[in-house]
Amino acid sequence: MKDDAQLIDEALNGDSSAFGQLVTKYQDRLYNTLAHLVGSTDLAYDAVQDAFVQALVKLETFERSSSFYTWLYRIAFNQAISRRRREKPLVSVEQVQEASGHEPVDRCGPPESKLEQQERAAQVRAALAKVSDEHRAILILREVDDCPYEQIAEILDLPIGTIRSRLHRARLQLRDQLKGVFQEDVT
Amino acid sequence: MAAEIREELLSAYLDGELSAEDRARVEKFLASSAEWRQLLDELRSVRSSMQSLARHKLPEDLCPAVLRRAERAGIGGPQQPAAAGKITPGTVVRSWWSRGGRRRMLWPVAAIAAALLIAFLDTDRKPAEKQVAQTRAPKGETFIGARQLAEEQGENKSQNLSRHPGDEIESETMRENSAFAKSAENQNVPLLEPKMAPAAPSSAAAPSSRAAENAGRSAGLLRKETATSPDDTLTIVCDVTSAFVRDRGFEKLLDEQQIAYRQSDQLHFPEADLNDRYGKAGKEPVLRPYLVEATPAQVDRIMALLRNDALGVSKVVKHHEYAKSRARDERLAQAANKPTQLDANVPARVKFVLRIVEPPPSSDKEP
Structure with a gap:
């Protein structure tokens, strides 16, 4: 299995299938992260595609001071945010999922019933939607994408100390929102 | 302020992102503070909630669409000399040119040249007649664009054509050449990949001159008005x-x-x-x-x-x-x-x- 640097070299030497391997490697991860970030699978789909296209066209400018995924994520993040500004979704992921009864692929989780899991996930999404953009981004990078602090710092272009404090504040904000959601649910 | 800093350490402790020294400090503080232990439980609960979110999976492989779109975007990129064998906008221009882009470009260029020639030579015409002559060139260009598009549509029928009229990557030069193509995409090009059923048989599925003509006419007619609204x-x-x-x-x-x-x-x-x-x-x-x-x-x-x-x-x-x-x-x-x-x-x-x-x-x- 070739590493990213080798694939990038081959892509720069004209082998488009090498870049195809990078797409295959990262597309699902990027899509999942962006879908949670912007709250729309359609927007995420378009943003991921745009990001890969832009990455390929600008591959020569990739300086390799960070990992390829970090660089790609930054492109995708900007694409997703600008797309969301242009095409603000009026029906959210959760509304559609509630309507269709479809949930994305389940992770292995606690032995709750499927209905309970769906309800809880809907509550978390509702709470997450109320969190500020900057806090949501850092929460998703850490909890959904499982990025270490160092990578989050690279992606968001912030010092690690800022990441640490922002992540903590984001968790507190989400905690408060979750309390609100649970209370609304009870009443 | 000091308490807040310590709280941050608690979050980093949860993530395993502390040095051994800081971890020992946090554990010592946790042992003596019920309030901190409660906060740690809350943070764990928040993390667990986030991790309970289901994972979204792409409905299909993006690879073919990405490579195709990159090529299209690259055509309009800055046409600067490229290093040998490298994927750059310039390289893409060359490959597109060698694959028949030259032939495709010939028609619009010829149409524009012809219009200019007519306008230049036929100076004694009435103004209204001149206006007609000048408007013919863009119509010819539109039709040719539609034919190209129908051909490409046939080539790419089995692939997902997620095209975006607002592509930021596309350069001004490409926009100029493909103003019609964008309009036609909005009108006639299949933007959806059949999810469960094959595409309905239609004139557009099998490219023909009739389909191209229809595409050209309808899209040309609505060029400005349809777009992205x-x-x-x-x-x-x-x-x-x-x-x-x-x-x-x-x-x-x-x-x-x-x-x-x-x-x-x-x-x-x-x-x-x-x-x-x-x-x-x-x-x-x-x-x-x-x-x-x-x-x-x-x-x-x-x-x-x-x-x-x-x-x-x-x-x-x-x-x-x-x-x-x-x-x-x-x-x-x-x-x-x-x-x-x-x-x-x-x-x-x-x-x-x-x-x-x-x-x-x-x-x-x-x-």
Whole structure:
């Protein structure tokens, strides 16, 4: 299995299938992260595609001071945010999922019933939607994408100390929102 | 302030992102503070909640679409000399040129040159006649663009053509060359990959001069007016029961008609407007949008089938914004002295929005 640097070299030497391997490697991860970030699978789909296209066209400018995924994520993040500004979704992921009864692929989780899991996930999404953009981004990078602090710092272009404090504040904000959601649910 | 710093350490402790020294400090503090232990539990709960979110999986491999779009974007990129063998916009220009781009470019260039020549030589014509001569060149260009597009459409039929008129990567030079192509994409190119059924047989599926001609005419006619305005998408709102959705009634209907579709999660018109227009009783209606690729005749057929009482669909309504855009199209068609049904056989993107409304309770069950 070739590493990213080798694939990038081959892509720069004209082998488009090498870049195809990078797409295959990262597309699902990027899509999942962006879908949670912007709250729309359609927007995420378009943003991921745009990001890969832009990455390929600008591959020569990739300086390799960070990992390829970090660089790609930054492109995708900007694409997703600008797309969301242009095409603000009026029906959210959760509304559609509630309507269709479809949930994305389940992770292995606690032995709750499927209905309970769906309800809880809907509550978390509702709470997450109320969190500020900057806090949501850092929460998703850490909890959904499982990025270490160092990578989050690279992606968001912030010092690690800022990441640490922002992540903590984001968790507190989400905690408060979750309390609100649970209370609304009870009443 | 000091407490806040320590709290941050608690979050980093949870993530295993502390040095050994800091970890020991936090553990010592945790042992002595019930408040901190509670906060740590809350942070764990938040993390667990986030991790309970389901993972979204792409419906298909993006690789073919990405490579194709990159090539298209690269064509319009800055045409600077490229290092040998490297993927750069310049390289893409060369490969496109060698694959027949030269031949494709010949027609618009020839049309423009011819128009200029006529305008230059024929100086004694009346002003009105000159105007006609000048407007012919863009029409020729439009038609050629449509033919190219129909050819490409045939080549790429099996692939997902998710094209974006607003691509930021596309350069100004490319925009100039493909102004029509974008308009035509909005009108005629299949933007959806069949999810469960093969695409309906149509003139556009098998590229022909007739299809290209229709594409050229209709798209050229509506060049400025269609573009990206979301209201130009025909949107049909259907009131359905949850059972209809649960039984995948709409999907089955489309499958039977061999019509390409995919689910969407966006509505391009204000939800409030929709709710006001179609009524909102108590609970927020649940909307389920689909993007469908169908000819006008197929759309009429779907609507007729949906109006079958046995399906539990109580209302099927075209969104009013479409009527406006259609009226405007017809005015433009009349102004250009063209028939309006030229695109009748060309599939276009249509949005169906299923609005889940439960049937009203029967009177004998009411208290």
